[in-house]
Amino acid sequence: MEQININKDISTLPPAAQQQVADFIAFLKLRYTKPETSRTTKSNITDESFIGIWKDREDMQDSSKWVRNIRQSEWAS
DSSP: OOHHHHHHHHHTSOHHHHHHHHHHHHHHHHHHSOOOHHHHOOOOGGGSTTTTTTTTOGGGSSHHHHHHHHHHHHHOO
16 A cells, blocks of 8 residues: 555545544554563562561561461460
């Protein structure tokens, strides 16, 4: 298809149909563009701010023991 013919064909369509063509072209552009590399790169989890937030808590030194104690205190009747 020639570009001139496509433009001519689109211009003969009613305004609503022209908008549909424009919307479809926008959809195709989104679908076929390559994703940005910054979105696909994974960050190192150790750089996250929440890592180590409980490092100074004495009761968290043994997390399994902490969980057992919490469960015992919450589930004991």
